[in-house]
Amino acid sequence: MEEQRKSENALVPALRFEGFSDPWEQRKVGEILQIAFRAVDLEDDKKYQLVTVKRRNEGIVERARMAGRDILVKSYQEILAGDFVISKRQLVHGGNGLVPPHLSRSIVSNEYLVIEESKDISTEFWALISRTKSMYRQYFLSSFGVDIEKLVFDVQDWKKREITLPKRREQEKLETLFQKLDSLIALHQRERAGV
Template identity: 60%
Template sequence: MRRRNEGIVSRGFLLGRNILVKNYSQLQIGDFVISKRQVVHGASGIVPAKLNKAIVSNEYLVAVENSDISTEFLAALSSLPKMKRKFFLSSYGVDIEKLFFDVEDWKGRFITIPKLGEQLKISAYLKELDQLIHLHLLEREKLVTLKKAMLQKMFPRNGVTKPEIRFKGFTEDWKKKKLGNISDSFSGGTPSVANHFFYGGNISFIRSGEINSKSTELTITELGLQNSAAKLVNKGDILYALYGATSGEVGISQVNGAINQAVLCIKPHSGNNSQFLSVWLRSQKTAIIGTYLQGGQGNLSGSIIKLLEVDLPGAIEQQKIGNYFEKLDRLIALHVTRLEKIKQIKLACMEKMFV
């Protein structure tokens, strides 16, 4: 049994002689199971087909449906805050991690439910939403896995001058060049927070946690820009987080704005593709952090990034590779957006479809 309403999982397969508990229940598809010691943490769920006829000890409560209530409806109801409170009120103990569920007390509490026919319709609708959520999760995971695999195969391994997979028509060796030799780069600064005339203007102020954002929490004025080391960047520039919690993160600026000292702007020279270089930098994040931020300590710097050696194909191949990964990122983001919308729809329905 998993916490946080994540359902039921197998804990292994045992031969009859290896079953040490004397009292146990055999489950059927669709039974609703509650962990008596973890229910306050959301440990409950419907028995899936793959666990039909599995057994559980008397540490678990097994509820079966009848003419009054559907277990699918009960499962949905159990995820609501008011039912979670009932679970809590029907538990006893001094340690939140070890509270024990008083089944008889819980049975004596009241819930409000519609007739069985309406329960089944509500449950079926919520199940459809869950299936859509699961579908988008799977699609996103497939794309993330594909991207990871292609990052390994579309860039040369160490000591090799050609990648394993290439677009048709490209055969030339890739060449190593220092990032500082194929791009210009600079970091910014922060206007004094003591001067309120420096903030609240129309210049987006991009900090390291916002390098992929379409908007920024802070804006600065032209006066703030002129009286600080903040530097202007353009939409489409490569932004690299130098230090802080986001060290090594890479983004393509979504806005025209200014950067602070924790962000490095990288502007590739003509013939070098921003999308390609940003993909390469992302693929190298683990190696860069492992080399220059030992134990998570220290900061990256513009001088470190400039000295990184990049494996480079020709300009056209760079563009094709950059476009390919940009398309993958858009598809991943699309599934994430759809996933969040469906989750919001389900949350709204849960709030309005139950009394």
């Protein structure tokens, strides 16, 4: 039964990297999602780096550095380099990103969903597909509220939705390709700006 379901949900893209022929599969997000929650017990005299997620897939940035006693909401979690972080209140606006190494061990409130790599999908691939129209649509459909500026992401609803993905080796190839493209675009923009 499981094999039949897999073959029915298999897709073969028209354009592939050489050496890859395995079909891509449609999988429920909940089957492959690896959520992390590393609770932080805030100490009054200790300083903590708080971060936030910018809209339009512009990543994780510093928000403030504060002592534990000055942080009003006490339900925080630690994020690590390579985690994929989603703002539950800004996701429909592209509020997500990978944690860069220099912000590892920063903290975010429970208004954020922190995703770790799983055996089926890398966090870099989550970041890559989060920029696609189909994932934006899923994020929107899995959000609720009456005003686009105040929509809240429903993780449980999102877990029931399906995404199409290749095996990890092909994900890595796609990640590398898009990293190179991003670097070329950035270089071209710097050259045009005369930097």
